[in-house]
Amino acid sequence: MLTTRAAYLFILPALTLYLVFVGLPILQVIGFSLFDWDNGAMGEFIGLANYRRMLGDQVFWTALWHNGLWVLLTLAFPLIAGLVLAAILAERNQRLVQWLGAIYFIPRTIPLVVAGIIWGWIYNPIFGLMNYGLETIGLGGLAGAWMAQESTALLSLNVVGAWTFFGFCVVIYLAAIQSIDPSFYEAAEIDGASWWRRFKDLTVPLLRGSSLFLGLYAAIEAMRFFDLVWVTTQGGPGYATEVLTTHIYKTFFLVGDFGYAATLSVVLLIIVLSISAGAFAILREP
Amino acid sequence: MSKSSRLLQNIILVVFALYALTPVYLVFLASVRSEADLFSSPLTLSWPVNLTNFGRVWTDAGFGTYFLNSVITAVSVTVLVLLTAPLAGFAFAKMRFAGREVLFGLFLAGLVVPAPSIIVALYGNLQGMGMIDTRWGVILPQAALLMPFSVFMMRTVMQDVPNELIEASLMDGAGFFHLFMTVVLPVVRPGLMSLVLIVFLFAWQEYLLPLVVLQTDNLKPLTVGAASLQGRYGVDYGGIAAAGLIAFAPLVVLFLAMQRSFVRGLTAGAVK
Numbered sequence: 208m209l210t211t212r213a214a215y216l217f218i219l220p221a222l223t224l225y226l227v228f229v230g231l232p233i234l235q236v237i238g239f240s241l242f243d244w245d246n247g248a249m250g251e252f253i254g255l256a257n258y259r260r261m262l263g264d265q266v267f268w269t270a271l272w273h274n275g276l277w278v279l280l281t282l283a284f285p286l287i288a289g290l291v292l293a294a295i296l297a298e299r300n301q302r303l304v305q306w307l308g309a310i311y312f313i314p315r316t317i318p319l320v321v322a323g324i325i326w327g328w329i330y331n332p333i334f335g336l337m338n339y340g341l342e343t344i345g346l347g348g349l350a351g352a353w354m355a356q357e358s359t360a361l362l363s364l365n366v367v368g369a370w371t372f373f374g375f376c377v378v379i380y381l382a383a384i385q386s387i388d389p390s391f392y393e394a395a396e397i398d399g400a401s402w403w404r405r406f407k408d409l410t411v412p413l414l415r416g417s418s419l420f421l422g423l424y425a426a427i428e429a430m431r432f433f434d435l436v437w438v439t440t441q442g443g444p445g446y447a448t449e450v451l452t453t454h455i456y457k458t459f460f461l462v463g464d465f466g467y468a469a470t471l472s473v474v475l476l477i478i479v480l481s482i483s484a485g486a487f488a489i490l491r492e493p
Numbered sequence: 494m495s496k497s498s499r500l501l502q503n504i505i506l507v508v509f510a511l512y513a514l515t516p517v518y519l520v521f522l523a524s525v526r527s528e529a530d531l532f533s534s535p536l537t538l539s540w541p542v543n544l545t546n547f548g549r550v551w552t553d554a555g556f557g558t559y560f561l562n563s564v565i566t567a568v569s570v571t572v573l574v575l576l577t578a579p580l581a582g583f584a585f586a587k588m589r590f591a592g593r594e595v596l597f598g599l600f601l602a603g604l605v606v607p608a609p610s611i612i613v614a615l616y617g618n619l620q621g622m623g624m625i626d627t628r629w630g631v632i633l634p635q636a637a638l639l640m641p642f643s644v645f646m647m648r649t650v651m652q653d654v655p656n657e658l659i660e661a662s663l664m665d666g667a668g669f670f671h672l673f674m675t676v677v678l679p680v681v682r683p684g685l686m687s688l689v690l691i692v693f694l695f696a697w698q699e700y701l702l703p704l705v706v707l708q709t710d711n712l713k714p715l716t717v718g719a720a721s722l723q724g725r726y727g728v729d730y731g732g733i734a735a736a737g738l739i740a741f742a743p744l745v746v747l748f749l750a751m752q753r754s755f756v757r758g759l760t761a762g763a764v765k
Binding site: 211224231232235292311313314317319321326327329336370430437452 | 498502506509510512513514516523576578580581588596599600602606608609610611612613615616637641643644669670673694697700701705715717720723740741744745747748
């Protein structure tokens with residue numbers, strides 16, 4: 208380890224860029240939230256009045272509930288799918304692992320805007336593949352206007368989110384499985400443990416760290432996501448897919464209420480920073 | 494393993510492969526079909542493929558320009574990050590100085606900051622700096638938002654540089670910058686490659702910043718172009734599919750070609 212002042216010069220360019228375009232706006236947003244705004248001009252200091260208003264804002268609570276639901280859905284589907292797929296692949300030959308790993312990961316490389324457009328077609332009530340497929344297998348009665356009706360909109364969007372995320376989970380889990388001592392599995396094999404037993408009693412507990420990482424990652428992403436909703440439903444129908452980021456965007460760019468948009472931003476920041484602080488505290492423990 | 498459970502496993506593997514690939518295949522299919530046979534036999538490829546959709550969106554709908562803009566923005570962001578993050582990562586990994594923990598903590602906090610949460614202030618700042626509707630107005634904030642991840646990843650990468658190597662060349666009287674350029678960078682080249690790929694990917698995928706910062710159509714990237722095409726060309730499915738394919742095909746090709754580097758980058762920090 209070197210002791211040096213050159214370190215500051217090394218850090219300076221990255222730090223400057225970061226502070227000017229991320230750090231400063233965070234401080235400003237906190238400040239903005241404490242003032243009254245009129246047409247983009249800062250008015251008088253109103254303390255926490257914007258925050259009190261937020262507590263009575265039904266759209267805020269709906270949005271927050273949707274973010275929370277998004278976390279649960281992500282934990283329930285892509286994360287578990289990733290774990291099962293990785294556990295299956297771990298016992299297959301390297302070529303297959305390479306191929307399927309790559310295939311599962313491809314959706315992650317597709318911009319969410321484009322993913323939203325593609326799935327918009329699949330869900331289209333008139334010519335979409337989803338309804339077409341249901342009718343083909345005789346379940347035409349289940350067909351619907353997936354993203355356009357309140358009961359299924361958020362769930363339909365989550366399937367798109369999962370589509371871009373499960374491959375990432377597979378990759379992370381596979382990397383972790385490959386670092387597990389093979390003698391664990393050899394011992395289980397000798398004992399004649401079934402695949403399910405090995406999965407339940409060995410793989411799942413040994414991958415606890417990765418599951419924790421992915422769960423926290425998913426939680427933060429669930430609070431941050433914007434593109435997918437904005438390009439498909441813009442929070443609708445009604446408020447059925449409203450999330451915090453779309454609520455902020457609308458409050459700022461469409462309503463022009465700077466103070467309240469800043470308030471919502473501060474709350475979003477507090478939530479993601481708390482999750483990440485918790486994540487570091489938990490993941491640091493051995 | 495019993496035959497039936499092996500079969501069940503194979504079914505699971507295949508179902509998820511279909512889940513991943515079907516939407517991609519559908520877009521490809523729609524992009525190479527003429528308007529007339531768009532809805533005939535929905536899932537088979539007709540031969541010869543029809544490339545007029547690509548020609549139409551590339552020239553008439555401006556996707557040639559959007560593509561160029563995506564390249565310019567993503568490359569600029571990548572270069573900017575590459576010029577700054579490795580230096581900072583090296584300092585955090587290998588140098589000792591007052592305030593190291595605090596400064597690194599500052600970067601760590603930024604790992605999770607969502608762009609929508611700072612846009613309320615950032616927008617006004619960019620206006621004040623005259624950067625609204627300019628490329629820099631997208632490039633600089635984008636690089637800044639990716640900086641925490643990049644610095645974090647570079648620190649992890651730099652920690653693997655052997656201390657003996659650094660000490661030996663310092664003993665020879667080399668300055669820190671010279672040491673960094675001639676000794677450190679060659680050793681961490683695979684890590685730099687991963688950084689380049691990930692930052693390029695994220696910059697190419699970005700939607701919110703160019704959406705709010707850019708107004709001139711000639712400056713917009715593919716993500717914004719594709720999203721607006723959806724509204725403008727409502728029923729031109731072949732055109733929208735071609736546009737979507739132009740927007741993501743480079744990333745898919747890049748990923749498949751450089752899979753190892755990609756995965757190493759994405760799992761950096763996750764597995765350690």
